[in-house]
Amino acid sequence: xQVFQDDFLGEKYFFYKHNSGLKIYLCPxxxxxxxxxxxxxxxxxxxxxxxxxxxxxxxPAGIAHFLEHKLFECKNGDAFExxxxxxxxxxxxxxxxxxxxxxxxxxxxxxxxxxxxxxVQEPYFTQAGVLKxxxxxxxxxxxxxxSPDWQVTLNLLKSLYKNHPIRDDIxxxxxxxxxxxxxxxNKCYEAFYDFSNMTFCLVGNFEPDDIIxxxxxxxxxxxxxxxxxxxxxxxxxxxxKNSISQKMEVATPLFAVGFKHKILNKRMxxxxxxxxxxxxxxxxxxxxxxxxxLLDKNLITTNNFxxxxxxxxxxxxxxxxxxxxxxxxxxxxxxxxxxxxxxKGFDKQEFERAKKCYYAEFVxxxxxxxxxxxxxxxxxxxxxxxxxxINNIKNINFENFNSxxxxxxxxxxxxxxxxxSN
Amino acid sequence: MExxxxxxxxxxxxxxxxxxxxxxxxxxxxxxxxxxxxxLVSGFSVLxxxxxxxxxxxxxxxxxxxxxxxxxxxxxxxxxxxxGNYQGLELYISALDDNFTANHDKNIxxxxxxxxxxxxxxxxxxxxxxxxxxxxxxxxxxxxxxxxISDKRTWSMIRCNQIMFENxxxxxxxxxxxxxxxxxxxxxxxxxYEKLIKxxxxxxxxxxxxxxxxxxxxxxxxxxxxxxNLDFNFEKINLIKPEKIKEVTEKMNVxxxxxxxxxxxxxxxxxxxxISLASAILGGTPTSKLFMNxxxxxxxxxxxxxxxxxxxxxxxxxxxxxxxxxxKAKNEILNQIKLMQEKKITDEEINQAKNFxxxxxxxxxxxxxxxxxxxxxxxxxxxxxxxxxYINKILKISKEDIVNCISKISLDTVYILTGGK
Numbered sequence: 001x002q003v004f005q006d007d008f009l010g011e012k013y014f015f016y017k018h019n020s021g022l023k024i025y026l027c028p029x030x031x032x033x034x035x036x037x038x039x040x041x042x043x044x045x046x047x048x049x050x051x052x053x054x055x056x057x058x059x060p061a062g063i064a065h066f067l068e069h070k071l072f073e074c075k076n077g078d079a080f081e082x083x084x085x086x087x088x089x090x091x092x093x094x095x096x097x098x099x100x101x102x103x104x105x106x107x108x109x110x111x112x113x114x115x116x117x118x119x120v121q122e123p124y125f126t127q128a129g130v131l132k133x134x135x136x137x138x139x140x141x142x143x144x145x146x147s148p149d150w151q152v153t154l155n156l157l158k159s160l161y162k163n164h165p166i167r168d169d170i171x172x173x174x175x176x177x178x179x180x181x182x183x184x185x186n187k188c189y190e191a192f193y194d195f196s197n198m199t200f201c202l203v204g205n206f207e208p209d210d211i212i213x214x215x216x217x218x219x220x221x222x223x224x225x226x227x228x229x230x231x232x233x234x235x236x237x238x239x240x241k242n243s244i245s246q247k248m249e250v251a252t253p254l255f256a257v258g259f260k261h262k263i264l265n266k267r268m269x270x271x272x273x274x275x276x277x278x279x280x281x282x283x284x285x286x287x288x289x290x291x292x293x294l295l296d297k298n299l300i301t302t303n304n305f306x307x308x309x310x311x312x313x314x315x316x317x318x319x320x321x322x323x324x325x326x327x328x329x330x331x332x333x334x335x336x337x338x339x340x341x342x343x344k345g346f347d348k349q350e351f352e353r354a355k356k357c358y359y360a361e362f363v364x365x366x367x368x369x370x371x372x373x374x375x376x377x378x379x380x381x382x383x384x385x386x387x388x389x390i391n392n393i394k395n396i397n398f399e400n401f402n403s404x405x406x407x408x409x410x411x412x413x414x415x416x417x418x419x420x421s422n
Numbered sequence: 423m424e425x426x427x428x429x430x431x432x433x434x435x436x437x438x439x440x441x442x443x444x445x446x447x448x449x450x451x452x453x454x455x456x457x458x459x460x461x462l463v464s465g466f467s468v469l470x471x472x473x474x475x476x477x478x479x480x481x482x483x484x485x486x487x488x489x490x491x492x493x494x495x496x497x498x499x500x501x502x503x504x505x506g507n508y509q510g511l512e513l514y515i516s517a518l519d520d521n522f523t524a525n526h527d528k529n530i531x532x533x534x535x536x537x538x539x540x541x542x543x544x545x546x547x548x549x550x551x552x553x554x555x556x557x558x559x560x561x562x563x564x565x566x567x568x569x570x571i572s573d574k575r576t577w578s579m580i581r582c583n584q585i586m587f588e589n590x591x592x593x594x595x596x597x598x599x600x601x602x603x604x605x606x607x608x609x610x611x612x613x614x615y616e617k618l619i620k621x622x623x624x625x626x627x628x629x630x631x632x633x634x635x636x637x638x639x640x641x642x643x644x645x646x647x648x649x650x651n652l653d654f655n656f657e658k659i660n661l662i663k664p665e666k667i668k669e670v671t672e673k674m675n676v677x678x679x680x681x682x683x684x685x686x687x688x689x690x691x692x693x694x695x696x697i698s699l700a701s702a703i704l705g706g707t708p709t710s711k712l713f714m715n716x717x718x719x720x721x722x723x724x725x726x727x728x729x730x731x732x733x734x735x736x737x738x739x740x741x742x743x744x745x746x747x748x749x750k751a752k753n754e755i756l757n758q759i760k761l762m763q764e765k766k767i768t769d770e771e772i773n774q775a776k777n778f779x780x781x782x783x784x785x786x787x788x789x790x791x792x793x794x795x796x797x798x799x800x801x802x803x804x805x806x807x808x809x810x811x812y813i814n815k816i817l818k819i820s821k822e823d824i825v826n827c828i829s830k831i832s833l834d835t836v837y838i839l840t841g842g843k
Binding site: 085 | 485491495496522524562674677723774782784785789790
């Protein structure tokens with residue numbers, strides 16, 4: 001078992017690779033009553049097409065999410081029902097590039113852990129179960145159709161990317177999920193739920209050795225030796241279209257302004273992520289030029305302007321979003337500000353302040369067992385170590401940073417997505 | 423384990439320190455409570471937003487935020503909420519605890535000082551707030567009012583609440599209304615400020631690992647210069663019963679119909695243990711009666727949940743369904759309540775819901791927000807109860823208690839938001 005620790009933060013975690021291929025992260029927190037466990041697979045909505053042992057398999061949009069719903073169904077009932085007996089709060093989610101199953105609890109933690117480990121090892125997909133779930137997921141899709149926040153981002157991604165499956169809604173569509181069968185679900189399970197593709201994280205008051213023993217006893221599924229390879233269509237560096245607009249019942253229009261970054265054939269390095277994030281942090285400093293210009297012109301309020309750096313396999317973009325009476329003017333001001341920084345460079349004091357804010361965000365992860373667990377999983381899937389990442393933020397220097405905006409931001413690869421009122 | 427230190431600063435002003443070691447952040451908040459009044463609610467909303475904008479020491483938003491960012495991106499914000507017949511107005515600042523800043527900066531003292539600057543030394547010249555700031559913050563509150571419509575699930579809950587409590591104090595919208603916001607001026611906002619500082623109930627909550635005496639002294643000193651005149655006590659709500667069930671359907675461009683049903687009950691805090699458990703059994707967990715029947719058995723929805731508001735004694739049930747299934751969902755919800763009233767509740771259902779609630783209560787001390795909300799709730803309802811005390815009460819509840827309390831709820835309002843296709 002490897003130990004990683006940060007003395008300044010007073011935090012440590014253990015890493016162990018199980019012989020099934022499962023990667024295990026254990027973060028003991030003696031002064032917390034809560035436990036949080038999460039197991040995830042690198043399988044999200046973008047993995048529609050893949051090669052399983054050299055054979056190409058194509059599946060409908062939304063199948064990873066459908067599988068997530070159905071994995072809760074077990075031969076002897078439903079995993080939710082089993083969790084109810086232990087009192088744990090269980091849940092699951094599917095994102096663009098992963099699916100995760102989780103629970104939090106304060107009592108009966110090992111009983112809940114066994115339920116989690118069992119149901120991810122024992123799929124039970126039936127025709128009746130698939131038909132039943134269709135109705136429920138259709139309502140979930142319709143619920144998101146009524147969400148302007150969700151639609152503005154979805155439309156943005158549809159316009160930033162031409163071929164990448166990130167253009168599809170995570171849950172698919174009412175039409176696409178009608179093609180899902182138990183056979184297809186089994187095929188996807190076989191491909192992506194091999195433990196060599198999965199990571200488990202646990203946070204709470206426990207002894208790491210004891211947990212490893214417990215996991216050894218409860219993992220019965222052997223590594224299959226299957227070789228799965230995600231297939232992505234070629235994606236141009238150019239955007240698909242520069243503007244998209246949809247009408248919905250909203251009072252103030254919603255906007256998302258996205259900049260597409262160069263398509264790389266590997267995930268970004270830790271340094272590159274930090275630089276992209278810091279650029280956004282500086283641009284959105286509440287004391288900064290951009291924020292105050294938008295506020296002074298009454299284009300945003302202090303409650304409704306946000307940013308996200310959105311990176312995964314074969315996609316990376318920087319997104320500014322919010323609500324504004326005039327989204328086009330907001331986009332213009334953002335582009336002007338980026339152009340101005342490309343020419344003049346960043347202000348060093350702003351850089352230092354943004355660095356402090358960004359550093360504090362990561363330290364705050366350790367306030368909660370859930371955020372520790374979720375981040376250990378995310379960091380593993382991205383290939384970084386969380387302590388190394390935090391130290392890299394502290395150590396990044398202005399001179400190396402300052403020239404990067406020219407390299408990363410191209411204002412011609414900008415899309416504005418809007419939701420306007422009927 | 424946290425230690426709670428309570429201190430009375432002066433009449434109607436209380437200070438609580440949640441002394442706890444395990445978090446990386448420290449925070450401080452001041453919450454003002456005023457009776458909901460349709461003529462005042464909008465002004466107070468604008469005021470709390472204005473107070474978060476700047477102060478005498480940091481005269482504009484930019485310089486204030488520069489200072490905050492230097493403090494490792496401390497977050498400063500405001501919140502406006504309703505609890506029963508009262509409006510809550512809060513200013514809060516959270517920052518990294520001193521131990522986790524590079525030079526062990528005294529962040530906690532700094533955030534307490536800053537909160538005092540914002541509250542006691544706002545930017546006021548000749549009894550007037552700054553015109554531009556007031557205008558900017560009026561727009562912000564108007565947008566908050568307007569934008570509630572965006573999230574249709576929340577909006578349908580808000581509409582149900584408005585319809586249920588029409589012409590009653592607790593039905594007054596928490597941010598106020600657009601016309602009243604428009605009427606606020608930099609001069610009359612000063613009157614709101616005076617009223618807030620002098621007449622409201624005030625709770626200051628601090629969460630940190632450090633000592634609080636200096637901070638208590640600071641607040642004492644500021645309040646000693648204010649001529650306090652508290653003119654109300656928190657009172658239990660007394661709801662007006664409608665003559666008949668209100669059924670309202672509104673149309674909007676939505677794909678999915680949102681159904682909200684509200685039920686009145688005679689239970690308000692502290693007498694809410696039984697009904698909270700009943701609500702959990704009915705629709706508070708992924709194995710609740712509503713989840714298992716409306717979603718899993720009948721496949722009518724993705725969500726069908728119940729929540730109980732302990733300040734008003736109202737149980738809300740909300741779901742998203744096809745319009746053609748709306749009546750079916752409504753009937754099944756009523757059927758599940760009827761079954762509970764007819765004692766059709768298994769011991770397993772009771773134990774599972776108890777277990778779920780107990781574990782939620784047990785985890786309160788592991789989350790900064792939950793701890794803070796827990797003790798603010800204690801203050802509002804004038805209780806001295808720990809999560810453990812609550813757990814002990816939950817564990818003692820019998821099936822008869824559950825049947826008894828669920829039998830006392832009655833349907834008040836059915837609100838449907840539909841695309842009307």
